[in-house]
Amino acid sequence: MSQDANSEHDDIAVVLPDGSELHVERGSTVEDVAYEIGPGLGSDTVAGRIDGELVAKEQPVTEDGARIEIVTDGADDYLEVMRHSAAHCLAQAVERLYDDVQLAIGPPTDEGFYYDFDDLDIDESDLGEIEAEMEAIIEADYDIEREEVSVDEARERLADQEYKLELLEEFAENGETVTFYSQDEWEDLCAGPHVESTGEIGAVKLEEIAAAYWRGDEANPMQTRVYGTAFEDESDLEEYLERKREAEKRDHRKIGNEMNLFSIQDVTGPGLPLYHPPGKTILRELESFVEDLNLDAGYEYVETPHVFKTDLWQESGHYENYQDDMFIFDVGDDEYGLKPMNCPGHATIFDDSSWSYRDLPIRYAENGKVYRKEQRGELSGLSRVWAFTIDDGHLFVRPEGIKSEVEQIMDMIDEVLSTFNLDYDVALATRPEKSVGSDEIWEKAESQLESVLDARDEEYDIEPGDGAFYGPKIDFAFEDAIGRRWDGPTVQLDFNMPERFDLSYVGKDNEEHQPVMIHRALYGSYERFFMVLIEHFEGNFPPWLAPEQVRILPISDENKGYAYRVRNEFDEFRAEVDDRDSTLERKIRAAHDDRVPYQIIVGDNEEEDGDISVRDRSESQEHGVEIDEFRDHLRTEVDQRRSAPTFLK
RNA sequence: GCCGGUGUAGCUCAGACUGGCUAGAGCGAAUCCUUCGUAAGGAUUAGGCCGGGGGUUCAAAUCCCCCCACCGGCUCCA
Numbered sequence: 001m002s003q004d005a006n007s008e009h010d011d012i013a014v015v016l017p018d019g020s021e022l023h024v025e026r027g028s029t030v031e032d033v034a035y036e037i038g039p040g041l042g043s044d045t046v047a048g049r050i051d052g053e054l055v056a057k058e059q060p061v062t063e064d065g066a067r068i069e070i071v072t073d074g075a076d077d078y079l080e081v082m083r084h085s086a087a088h089c090l091a092q093a094v095e096r097l098y099d100d101v102q103l104a105i106g107p108p109t110d111e112g113f114y115y116d117f118d119d120l121d122i123d124e125s126d127l128g129e130i131e132a133e134m135e136a137i138i139e140a141d142y143d144i145e146r147e148e149v150s151v152d153e154a155r156e157r158l159a160d161q162e163y164k165l166e167l168l169e170e171f172a173e174n175g176e177t178v179t180f181y182s183q184d185e186w187e188d189l190c191a192g193p194h195v196e197s198t199g200e201i202g203a204v205k206l207e208e209i210a211a212a213y214w215r216g217d218e219a220n221p222m223q224t225r226v227y228g229t230a231f232e233d234e235s236d237l238e239e240y241l242e243r244k245r246e247a248e249k250r251d252h253r254k255i256g257n258e259m260n261l262f263s264i265q266d267v268t269g270p271g272l273p274l275y276h277p278p279g280k281t282i283l284r285e286l287e288s289f290v291e292d293l294n295l296d297a298g299y300e301y302v303e304t305p306h307v308f309k310t311d312l313w314q315e316s317g318h319y320e321n322y323q324d325d326m327f328i329f330d331v332g333d334d335e336y337g338l339k340p341m342n343c344p345g346h347a348t349i350f351d352d353s354s355w356s357y358r359d360l361p362i363r364y365a366e367n368g369k370v371y372r373k374e375q376r377g378e379l380s381g382l383s384r385v386w387a388f389t390i391d392d393g394h395l396f397v398r399p400e401g402i403k404s405e406v407e408q409i410m411d412m413i414d415e416v417l418s419t420f421n422l423d424y425d426v427a428l429a430t431r432p433e434k435s436v437g438s439d440e441i442w443e444k445a446e447s448q449l450e451s452v453l454d455a456r457d458e459e460y461d462i463e464p465g466d467g468a469f470y471g472p473k474i475d476f477a478f479e480d481a482i483g484r485r486w487d488g489p490t491v492q493l494d495f496n497m498p499e500r501f502d503l504s505y506v507g508k509d510n511e512e513h514q515p516v517m518i519h520r521a522l523y524g525s526y527e528r529f530f531m532v533l534i535e536h537f538e539g540n541f542p543p544w545l546a547p548e549q550v551r552i553l554p555i556s557d558e559n560k561g562y563a564y565r566v567r568n569e570f571d572e573f574r575a576e577v578d579d580r581d582s583t584l585e586r587k588i589r590a591a592h593d594d595r596v597p598y599q600i601i602v603g604d605n606e607e608e609d610g611d612i613s614v615r616d617r618s619e620s621q622e623h624g625v626e627i628d629e630f631r632d633h634l635r636t637e638v639d640q641r642r643s644a645p646t647f648l649k
Numbered sequence: 650g651c652c653g654g655u656g657u658a659g660c661u662c663a664g665a666c667u668g669g670c671u672a673g674a675g676c677g678a679a680u681c682c683u684u685c686g687u688a689a690g691g692a693u694u695a696g697g698c699c700g701g702g703g704g705u706u707c708a709a710a711u712c713c714c715c716c717c718a719c720c721g722g723c724u725c726c727a
Binding site for chain 1: 650653660681685686701720721722
């Protein structure tokens with residue numbers, strides 16, 4: 001923040017978002033720059049970004065070549081600024097209502113904001129009162145004033161705020177002044193930026209209370225964190241709350257329970273899911289889908305045990321690098337470990353034979369169950385577990401063969417994601433600082449991955465330094481039905497494992513060469529992917545996955561016989577007859593509740609004509625359908641793995 | 650692991666603050682009545698180590714202590 005006195009009067013060039021340059025006096029504020037661009041923009045300026053960092057409009061620009069963005073009312077960044085101000089209102093409200101509260105920090109987040117307090121003893125029932133006070137503060141429309149204050153004066157003002165003083169001492173190292181923001185009787189040490197007045201905060205809602213360590217470090221005291229969110233108006237807030245309710249409705253733990261898909265029970269231990277028949281039915285379909293893809297692509301299935309002697313884990317490096325996440329135990333005089341990854345087993349299989357360059361690539365596949373001892377508090381439903389299954393594949397290829405193999409894998413991943421109608425982004429993660437392998441081979445591998453991506457006209461981000469220590473990788477992030485992003489499929493090159501296991505093949509030159517290993521997963525893990533699918537479809541699985549594909553509903557007892565005869569016509573499917581003694585309305589309701597894709601209704605009319613009525617979850621219905629016609633359609637739909645029922649579309 | 654919350658029938662929940670009859674309700678299930686034409690027809694019955702263990706008390710789902718599990722949070726630097 002301090003400026004070099006000699007450079008105060010020279011000009012610097014700033015770079016605007018459209019790439020153009022603007023010459024301004026060094027030390028001009030963000031607001032000055034905005035006025036240079038146009039007076040209208042200048043007066044609308046709320047805050048700015050300098051080289052990506054959100055700053056107050058009063059922030060001077062000192063660096064030549066700085067990238068400047070202007071934040072105005074209505075911009076995406078404006079929401080972040082406003083939420084920061086909302087956090088201030090929260091702290092002000094709390095200080096009005098409770099005595100001797102220690103303030104910590106209160107930043108905006110992706111979804112809202114929070115403020116951390118110490119010496120504050122409240123529970124969720126107090127949130128209503130605090131929120132009401134915040135609304136009063138917003139209603140009062142206090143001006144939010146920015147003030148530059150010397151460090152010494154700041155020390156005096158913050159005399160009874162221990163955490164703020166701690167922060168102040170750090171900021172004091174960077175300059176001799178700090179900034180305060182105030183509104184009415186309340187003030188806070190804060191870099192900003194903020195909106196002009198509290199009245200600009202449109203709609204706020206306090207959501208929950210949680211605990212957090214001061215500065216996220218568990219050695220520090222624990223504080224009371226209040227989470228809230230703010231929007232420009234009530235309708236945006238309502239939309240956000242609706243989205244949250246939607247996500248809650250789709251919660252795979254709730255739907256998994258309702259549909260009897262899986263359970264995680266006390267007796268069996270945490271993070272160890274049990275799959276019930278309907279859940280395993282879905283998993284088997286998912287398994288057979290990748291199995292088809294793998295076999296078509298020339299993969300060979302292998303199988304390895306769940307546990308190995310730690311000798312193997314020492315050879316692979318897991319013992320050294322991954323031990324904390326492994327289940328390790330003694331058996332007699334030997335030490336064993338549950339496998340956290342499948343690659344060492346596969347490498348060991350490869351190493352058991354000798355190979356010619358003509359044999360490569362070798363492609364091994366396994367639905368391999370692995371065990372990773374995650375922190376207890378991190379476990380959650382199927383999204384974070386101790387035991388999970390990877391649709392794993394390991395390829396042993398010649399360096400010049402990388403490109404065509406990666407291409408093939410990307411085709412397979414595209415096939416998988418498009419089958420579920422999932423859009424995705426691709427990112428290339430390159431060499432991290434700590435890594436193994438020669439420069440030459442890294443360069444070659446990265447350029448091969450790049451050329452694959454370029455050749456496919458794939459748009460991709462480069463994530464520098466984000467690769468695995470053993471090789472670069474391509475990650476796929478896909479988006480579910482309500483816009484959430486998930487990581488799953490991945491292709492990773494590995495120069496480390498072949499080295500550690502001393503893998504080799506004999507080349508054309510009759511010399512030994514080291515193959516490159518490729519790790520790949522199309523789903524990622526079955527558990528994670530299953531979870532995403534449950535939430536993506538909200539349990540309304542497409543016919544090829546649905547545990548019960550068709551339910552036949554006889555209208556009265558008289559039609560039960562015909563219902564079973566129809567059922568026999570659907571032998572190749574998962575079809576049931578609802579022969580309970582209840583009304584048609586009730587049977588239809590039950591079929592909906594059970595999320596069965598198709599209902600076949602049979603009464604006297606159908607029985608006389610020898611046909612059926614077909615209904616789906618969207619309540620569409622067609623009467624007088626020939627049994628063959630529907631059965632052929634359903635067979636096609638299942639064989640093609642269509643992502644939704646289409647008979648009545 | 651740490652902080653807060655939660656744990657009662659297959660499911661969703663009441664009862665707990667202020668200890669006291671036999672722990673309730675709805676859904677689901679079973680049985681019976683009804684034989685039904687498009688999202689809940691009626692009746693009856695069964696179903697509970699009130700998460701586990703220990704303690705206080707004449708008496709504990711309820712109060713105290715310990716443990717377990719689940720949910721949320723613990724990265725996003727005034």
